[in-house]
Amino acid sequence: MAEVKIFERPKSMTDVSTHYCPGCTHGIVHRLVAEVIDELGIQEKTAGVAPVGCAVLLYNYINTDMYEAAHGRAPAVATGCKRVRPDLTVFTYQGDGDLASIGAAEIVHAANRGENITVIFINNAIYGMTGGQMAPTTLLKQRTTTCPFGRDPKANGYPIRVAEMLATLEAPGYIARVTVARPKYVIKAKEAIKKAFQTQIDGKGFSLVEVLSTCPTNWGMRPTEALKWLEENMIPYYPLGEFKLPN
């Protein structure tokens, strides 16, 4: 009986163990991005932009050319890269503290200009690297170190639905929200990431995929409990789906 290997590490991923906490879904999304780059055959002509946040060391894990941008400024760096080298496929990979808070201006204006780049946006409703502070995407009543009694809309406002907000703009080509809480969602997440890269390759403008993720350490849960919490609490507030499709 012969054995055939049907699943292995994608070529666009380096053979390095990540620094992420056990059960952090960053690793799943890294793999999906690398698999899509492999499948589209664009490893040699891709440039990524790493954020500030837990994924700051992304350039150690994705085996393409990589930049490291200042906090929140990844879409601006990607804009420059893409405009100078339109033959490259350029993507940013940002968390919610990076993209929705300090980088809110950059992402809105990059989307509004219809820059032909792809953004992978990780929404785990908390700041991970700095120790679990409230993010713009933290859910109401969710406890963090800076809202220990739960997020109160009177003091802190409401969680921002980034995908819907950007989908109101005219210029973006593809905007979707997915998650990686179960295998069935992982398959859909990969399809969405592939569509986003394809939108850029076809020259149809700005594409963004928001991925609902977990932070077991700062949520104070086991990794498996965190995935359940995501399904029960985040998906009702952040509905999955495609909000904008390329014409």
Add this chain to the structure above:
Amino acid sequence: MPKGRVEVLEEKCKSCGLCVEACPNKVLKISDRINSKGYRPAEQFKEGCVACKMCAMMCPDVAIEVYRVES
């Protein structure tokens, strides 16, 4: 039903247990061994793998390789 085998790259595993939860046939468990990082890696402890790859899809550390047995 196809037959398969799961190989866990023990030095990459961080013992998060997402694969154990994802496996529809429950052929994975957290082992008693300890790797050099101090984690207890997952392992396939019984027959019954159908090569569905769900464990590998959920592994955040890409620590799982899946083989299909061709008869």
